[in-house]
Amino acid sequence: MLQFMKSEILKLRIQEITYPLAGVATLKLFPINASLPRYQSGQFLTFIFDHLGPKEIRRSYSLSSAYGVDDHLQITVKQQINGAASTFLTKTAKKGDILTALPPAGQFTLPAAxxxxxxxxxxxxxxxxxxxxxxxxxxxxxxxxxxxxxxxxxxxxxxxxxxxxxxxxxxxxxxxxxxxxxxxxxxxxxxxxxxxxxxxxxxxxxxxxxxxxxxxxxxxxxxxxxxxxxxxxxxxxxxxxxxxxxxxxxxxxxxVYDIISPFKPSVDSLMDSTIYIFRKDQQYQFKLEAGESILDAALKNGIQLPYSCNSGSCTTCSVECIQGTVKMYTQGGPTDSQATKGTVFTCVGYPESDTVVLKL
Ligand SMILES: Cc1cc2nc3c(=O)[nH]c(=O)nc-3n(C[C@H](O)[C@H](O)[C@H](O)COP(=O)(O)OP(=O)(O)OC[C@H]3O[C@@H](n4cnc5c(N)ncnc54)[C@H](O)[C@@H]3O)c2cc1C
Ligand code: FES
The missing domain is CATH 3.40.50.80 (Nucleotide-binding domain of ferredoxin-NADP reductase (FNR) module)
Structure with a gap:
């Protein structure tokens, strides 16, 4: 059974769809049975689609609404030719449909002060x-x-x-x-x-x-x-x-909207590790085999950490490393959790110590 806090998944009803340009749709969304989540302007939602192919797909769409200005969530999607999610959202989705999404995430936000x-x-x-x-x-x-x-x-x-x-x-x-x-x-x-x-x-x-x-x-x-x-x-x-x-x-x-798969390190340079994850009042522990990213190992053990791009671009999977070291292989090159002051992207994160403690 997947260990997951179901309350963190949003169920969003499409209240209205407009088509400002050919191939572009703006969707007004309202959470069902929950209040509007607090978010920062510039953040995005990651939608989980399980009906667009043999496997679940996840796609992120930036919010074009702003908290405290709009009483709803709003995304604006441009259709990609043959794109699975964008074609569904711009051509097939209709008023009343329910979409599943992770809570707003992302660091493309206003600075302090x-x-x-x-x-x-x-x-x-x-x-x-x-x-x-x-x-x-x-x-x-x-x-x-x-x-x-x-x-x-x-x-x-x-x-x-x-x-x-x-x-x-x-x-x-x-x-x-x-x-x-x-x-x-x-x-x-x-x-x-x-x-x-x-x-x-x-x-x-x-x-x-x-x-x-x-x-x-x-x-x-x-x-x-x-x-x-x-x-x-x-x-x-x-x-x-x-x-x-x-x-x-x-x-x-x-x-960055374009997702490019990052370099995957060779297994020889990696190590087995024990991973501990603290999330609110919950604690998870699992073994990671050399070669697995922290995200892959967590999902294999039934722990549904948040993720979207799976390539170190979108920040949805970011956690804080409070003990041990994690090396990340991003598109910008390798970096470790000390250089990022503890921030770890689990999708491209590989342990460099036999124990790693993470906080979500
Ligand atoms: C943080 C973030 C925010 C974003 N915000 C927005 C936003 O506000 N609005 C927006 O419109 N988009 C946004 N995007 C982009 C969006 O997430 C999707 O990547 C985009 O809509 C394409 O997804 P898709 O499922 O339609 O296309 P996909 O199915 O992923 O396909 C993408 C392209 O690849 C081609 N393709 C797919 N499979 C193959 C194959 N096997 N061989 C060759 N070509 C192939 C398709 O034809 C298509 O052109 C955002 C992305 C990120 C990371
Ligand atoms: S899932 Fe996008 S950065 Fe890890």
Whole structure:
């Protein structure tokens, strides 16, 4: 029998589905028999689907709602061609259906003391979703902040949340600016009366971003946090430019949608271990054989730890290591739990001591 705290699983009823663009669906969700879970803007839900194939699949979708602003949870999904979950959510799912999800998770969230900072938001395509949630939170709850959104899309017809962004520009003209960067201007209306909105043809190149920051951003490096979400190449280019411009790495926040399987270490370099996990008032203990990740060994022993991407990208499986050492093989290369101040991603975590004690 699986050892699992059932109360941690959310059952969410689809209250409404709208289709803002072709192939994109926005789902309003309400928990059944429970109150709205508390969450931070920028976090995501991991949905568990057991009817889309021979095996259960898990997919994460960022919340485009903000706690304390919206009375519901909301996700916005873009269909991937032949994608299992995104096709189901954009084509088949209907009002009244119940979805199963893990509680909100993720570290793409506001910094400590968010009201003392100002924000550059760089989004592309469906990467606007968590950024939209953060913008809402800042505009509604942190009145000293200034926000500039640069939103890249193929053309005007592909802009998700176009109306909502315009509404915020009108409502918060002192604090919110937006530049829509389009690679194709065909069909773009030249009638733009929205305050603080500009629409330009172009892509977010290194030169463009550096030039834009110099000419348009009045706040100092120390006062600026940058949030990025979009395709990998888009984010890499922007982060390299900002690092070159001396923006500290801890002020650059990235949400990665693309999951790439990380390097798996050879069994010879790994060891057997005994793992202890403390979760609230529960305690688990199991043996791990060299070669198994902590997550794999836990699941094999019937302990349902939370997870989603299974590749060290999404942070859903993060726990705290309070004794022993764990080495993690992430896409950025190997790192250990001492370097991460105790944070361990169990899906890519392999023990380096014969006992490891973890807290969930
Ligand atoms: C933290 C996080 C937040 C996210 N938030 C959002 C969000 O807000 N909105 C959003 O739209 N997405 C979001 N995503 C992406 C989302 O989780 C899914 O990855 C995406 O919807 C694709 O899932 P899928 O099941 O539809 O596609 P999959 O079935 O996983 O397929 C993905 C692609 O691979 C191709 N493919 C699948 N199997 C094969 C195969 N055997 N051979 C070749 N090609 C194959 C498919 O054709 C498809 O194009 C997020 C991801 C993360 C990690
Ligand atoms: S499950 Fe995504 S980081 Fe481990």
């Amino acid at each position: 968010p009201h003392q900072q100002h924000y550059i938001m760089l989004a592309a395509g469906s990467g606007i979703t968590p950024i939209f949630s953060i913008i809402k939170d800042l505009l509604f709850h942190h009145s000293n902040t200034h926000i500039f959104l640069i939103y890249s899309n193929r053309n005007e017809q592909n802009i998700i949340f176009k109306e909502e962004i315009s509404d915020f520009l009108i409502k918060y003209p002192q604090r919110f600016n937006c530049l829509h960067l389009l690679s194709d201007m065909q069909g773009t209306s030249h009638e733009n009366k929205t305050p603080n909105l500009s629409i330009k043809r172009g892509r977010l190149s290194n030169f463009f971003l550096e030039d834009w920051v110099h000419k348009n951003w009045n706040f100092s490096l120390t006062q600026t946090h940058v949030y990025l979400c979009g395709p990998k190449g888009f984010m890499l280019k922007a982060v390299n430019t900002l690092r070159f411009m001396r923006y500290p790495v801890e002020q650059l926040h990235q949400e």
